[in-house]
Amino acid sequence: xxxxxxxxxxxxxxxxxxxxxxxxxxxxxxxxxxxxxxxxxxxxxxxxxxxxxxxxxxxxxxxxxxxxxxxxxxxxxxxxxxxxxxxxxxxxxxxxxxxxxxxxxxxxxxxxxxxxxxxxxxxxxxxxxxxxxxxxxxxxxxxxxxxxxxxxxxxxxxxxxxxxxxxxxxxxxxxxxxxxxxxxxxxxxxxxxxxxxxxxxxxxxxxxxxxxxxxxxxxxxxxxxxxxxxxxxxxxxxxxxxxxxxxxxxxxxxxxxxxxxxxxxxxxxxxxxxxxxxxxxxxxxxxxxxxxxxxxxxxxxxxxxxxxxxxxxxxxxxxxxxxxxxxxxxxxxxxxxxxxxxxx
Numbered sequence: 001x002x003x004x005x006x007x008x009x010x011x012x013x014x015x016x017x018x019x020x021x022x023x024x025x026x027x028x029x030x031x032x033x034x035x036x037x038x039x040x041x042x043x044x045x046x047x048x049x050x051x052x053x054x055x056x057x058x059x060x061x062x063x064x065x066x067x068x069x070x071x072x073x074x075x076x077x078x079x080x081x082x083x084x085x086x087x088x089x090x091x092x093x094x095x096x097x098x099x100x101x102x103x104x105x106x107x108x109x110x111x112x113x114x115x116x117x118x119x120x121x122x123x124x125x126x127x128x129x130x131x132x133x134x135x136x137x138x139x140x141x142x143x144x145x146x147x148x149x150x151x152x153x154x155x156x157x158x159x160x161x162x163x164x165x166x167x168x169x170x171x172x173x174x175x176x177x178x179x180x181x182x183x184x185x186x187x188x189x190x191x192x193x194x195x196x197x198x199x200x201x202x203x204x205x206x207x208x209x210x211x212x213x214x215x216x217x218x219x220x221x222x223x224x225x226x227x228x229x230x231x232x233x234x235x236x237x238x239x240x241x242x243x244x245x246x247x248x249x250x251x252x253x254x255x256x257x258x259x260x261x262x263x264x265x266x267x268x269x270x271x272x273x274x275x276x277x278x279x280x281x282x283x284x285x286x287x288x289x290x291x292x293x294x295x296x297x298x299x300x301x302x303x304x305x306x307x308x309x310x311x312x313x314x315x316x317x318x319x320x321x322x323x324x325x326x327x328x329x330x331x332x333x334x335x336x337x338x339x340x341x342x343x344x
Contacts, residue, residue, distance in 0.1 A: 113282045158174065174257060174261075177198065182194075204253040231270050233278035236255065
């Protein structure tokens with residue numbers, strides 16, 4: 001369209017009409033007279049707008065996704081961090097519960113045996129000390145630990161202290177082949193000496209070759225002079241096998257230790273010995289035997305009498321049949337034949 005006077009007048013007229021329609025629409029509110037025209041325009045131009053929107057939306061969504069990707073990545077990283085922290089907390093809680101249980105059991109043994117102990121944590125095992133069965137604990141001379149002190153945990157005898165540093169100490173385990181401890185049998189008081197055999201049961205030589213020992217009997221430490229290196233009454237283990245005596249002066253036993261040496265964590269060093277021998281009081285209570293179920297059969301008297309009567313009747317019928325058969329075979333007249341002869 002060329003820029004003429006008529007075109008300019010038309011443009012001004014259209015603008016004036018537009019302003020007039022806007023004014024009327026605003027003043028009309030919900031009852032605006034142009035609502036019908038607006039609806040018609042929406043019906044005509046709506047499909048066109050939807051087509052344009054569907055064509056443009058993927059581009060807009062992609063731009064928005066690129067813009068928000070950094071925020072989503074940060075959010076995922078934060079969630080992963082929180083998840084890892086939660087897992088670590090749960091694992092830590094399980095370990096803390098296990099350590100608390102070990103500590104409670106050890107304090108119970110210390111109380112029953114009247115042992116004064118220093119709690120310690122196992123921080124190393126074996127390799128630093130060569131081929132011996134040893135552990136390293138995190139207390140030493142600064143904590144009152146000395147060489148040849150008894151080491152125990154909540155299950156029983158662990159070993160004895162062999163080397164002491166300012167803040168650490170080395171403990172020779174009861175499973176070491178160079179380890180020997182005096183033992184006493186529960187109840188019978190039979191004495192012997194237990195020696196380590198690595199990952200096999202302890203070997204115990206009883207001084208009495210005729211001692212009556214059976215599988216399941218238990219042993220405690222006998223104690224040493226001046227209670228070093230061993231205090232008395234610490235649980236050692238349970239007899240798992242007894243060799244035949246064969247007339248020897250001693251008798252050999254094999255004992256499964258109470259302590260699980262492959263999972264040591266919390267231990268205690270006995271820094272104060274008991275005033276008197278605790279004997280067998282530190283041993284755990286023996287498990288109660290499982291009762292053997294029994295089956296009771298009850299016979300009803302009425303049923304027994306009925307059965308007896310039935311058996312008697314059966315026997316009587318059988319006897320009558322047998323008598324009749326014998327008479328027939330022998331030619332003797334039966335009751336029926338005798339009556340017929342009398343009638344004749």
